Amino acid sequence: MSKTTTDATPNAADDQDLGAAGSQLSTAPKEDAPNLPALGVIGWARWFWRQLTSMRVALLLLLLLALGAIPGSLIPQTGTDETKVADFRTAHPTLGDVYDKLGLFHVYSSVWFSAVYILLFVSLIGCIVPRTWQFVGQLRSRPPGAPKRLTRLPAYTTWRTEAEPEDVREAALTLLKKRRFRAHVAGDAIAAEKGYLREVGNLAFHIALIVMLIAFAWGQLFKSEGNKLILEGDGFSNTLTQYDDFKSGNLFSNDDLVPFSFTLDDFYGTYETSGPNKGTPRVYQATVDYSVGAYGKDKKSVIKVNEPLEIGDSKVYLTAHGYAPVIKIRDGKGKVVYDDAVPMLPLDSNVTSTGVVKVLDGYKNAQGVREQLGVSAFFLPTYTKGSETASTFPALLNPVLNLTPYYGDLGVDSGIPQSVYQLNKTHMKQFKDAQGKDVRENLRPGESMKLPNGAGTISYEGTKEWANFQVTQQPGSTWALAGALAAIFGLAASLFIQRRRVWVRAVKGADGVTVVEMAGLGRSESAKVPEELGDLAGILYDLAPGAPEAPDAEEPGTEKLGPEHTDPHTHPHPPVVPAERPEK
């Protein structure tokens, strides 16, 4: 290996001493000062590229990414909570406008956040590709030969022996190879290197980051997510029209929906009955019968909060649960005009719920005129005296249904879509009793209320339960997971494996006695390098035992050690070497 390599060397001072010996111990890009480039577009482009793929800029981009992620955690985000964003906008109109301009309500899909991570990943690719080539080059070439002065290296040892230099080198080569070093004879010395897996791990880690990002982006583009509220006993099949609401990524197409269907057999929930967490759900599960494809066999499954039902790329989650009072409405003549379970939306953790009944046609009032009916309903699964408007427990212990009936025009024919949970009262009138008071009544199961002037009756027949399911499809999650696992292993290899070199030189001294010199160099200074060197030296020393010391054999730059230091048992733990070596 020649001195012209442009790779990182431990530092400028060591450069002259170690030559190529310390080079390419890592594939980290060389840091050069941000000199302004020579003129010309290509010059600037190259300069820009060099800057972008330098460690300094990568570090700055990393810090920017962290910094940029912060506002999204403190400002309400449209992606997670649309209503909070709306609240914020009404509370702070001017600030809201500013935030809007800056994309602060959707930080993680904003232009500037995307710019940071795209730059980071361009930088990452620009870093990985050359590093990979360089590493392949390192694998194909041999470990660099021994520097002239081994004493300059961070760990060094020497002794004199009667053995022939060739024999010592031969023994060293065998020993190092047995220790799984890549070793070869280079002139009068053995050059050996170990720990390439560190670099492999580091490259694998950075590549895994790219895999994860692509998998995540892929998932965002092709994902779909829909909600469906299902009454006990009812079913659902996975087509677009069946969903209550549905969101999908930009590239999703309806054919991507996994074909399956299921019916909700039973919802079962139990709740903490006492203590500070009274009312907290304990068991919360839905039993379903599902089948895959058009002619699939029926299978039973239990869906719990942490245990979605997985069908192909789809997952079916249990996200909410509530009650659906069965309401029967008769007109003045006693004809049943409505008989259905009406799902109520929970308002709090004790499942105080609201809902609406809409009778669109079939109803005629006392005068025999066609009219529409609307009933706004409040439902308390556990009614306690004194708490008139809020349930006191989530289970169905003492249900009360509070009804307020209206008549008139529901406004559904105007063509504007309406929520099934809201009543448009602009053309509706409230029923009044003989005294002119609003009609409003609390019903228990089995009870009915009479509408004034023979307008009919409303009865509360019983209560069904419903469960809400979220069906999500996010392709690419397997890739994301694989990338994540590869990242962990790569990272562990990169951080725990030391890459290091060992040289063993054996030459005949002037007095005809062989001088053995061993030296070790790690990418970063570590106690392990001298320890390992000592270990190797100990074994080699047994193969090539020491000869009497020549009076002038001492190398400059090393301190001679006192005899009390020679007993290996007095220092079972060598002191940790101070200061990590600057790598560049």
Add this chain to the structure above:
Amino acid sequence: MTLAAVTDLAGATNLAAATNESLANLSNTLIYSAMAVYTLAFFAYIAEWLFGSRSKVGRTAAALTAEAKAKAKAPAVTVTKGGSTAVLERPQVVVRSAAGSRDVPDGPGAHGGDEQGDLYGRIAISLTVLAFLVELAGVIARAASVERAPWGNMYEFNITFSTVAVGVYLSLLALKKNVRWLGLFLITTVLLDLGLAVTVLYTASDQLVPALHSYWLYIHVSTAIFCGAVFYVGAVATILYLFKDSYENKLATGGTPGRFANSVLDRLPASASLDKFAYRVNAAVFPLWTFTIIAGAIWAGDAWGRYWGWDPKETWSFITWVAYAGYLHARATAGWKGRKAAYLALIAFGCWLFNYYGVNIFVSGKHSYAGV
């Protein structure tokens, strides 16, 4: 079910509730006892430092002021290394630190070589071991009383966290690592952590909401606590590094640090050793932190229908992760090593702390059932 069976069941539940209640009380007693023993340990550590201040060490100062002389000789530290077999004579490995780095020896530790100080230090460690065992018993009793892992709310998280932090410290001691200097700083903050836990954060023992019922709870939260404890040890070392480094800088440029700095900082390991220790600790636990986030994502995938949704807790784990990645990068980037990297490490730990306290208390998100 017959009526008798129902009342039987109710009776059994009551009985179980009663034993749980007494276990919870036992746990509280144990935690308070642990605090008492930690307090004793705290005073013993103080005594160690006080007695240690009697001895005049001045090793750092000597090394730095004699630098010119030392440079002329050789900036080498010598170390012996024996082989595996007992042979009388062995070649010695000479270890040389990088050119340009200071060659400051490690300080002797809090006791400063003072015999009485050392004795108090040993007493402090014994008391720490005792307090650790008592606290551990308290955590286990708590777990038994709630019949689940003791990580359901911030109170439980805090008591487990400090137990693990002390456990990490004691394990390092048992492995004969040079970490005795951590003692006083660690125990002081453990006391603060426990004080906060039993006053502000206390939550009566109870079971978990279904969203927390998952074996991922064990995996994700236990690694999160462990990582936090180790990052914390790293942060303490980093702070001490910054102090010691400016102390060394001051000495090297001919300044005279204050008496207090002289006395305390001189007894700490060299700044290079502290820096290295902090790096090792942070780097060692970084892959586990990565795993923690991934385990959390898998759990979120099961519980909430998406593995990543930029929930505040997720976001802050990500920020913490990126900040530590930045720290590791900084140490490989020219011009960013040393103090700048150390500041990054502290910022990263600050992110971890904010993720725990700040997000639980100030920001609402899907994770906010932590039961403040």
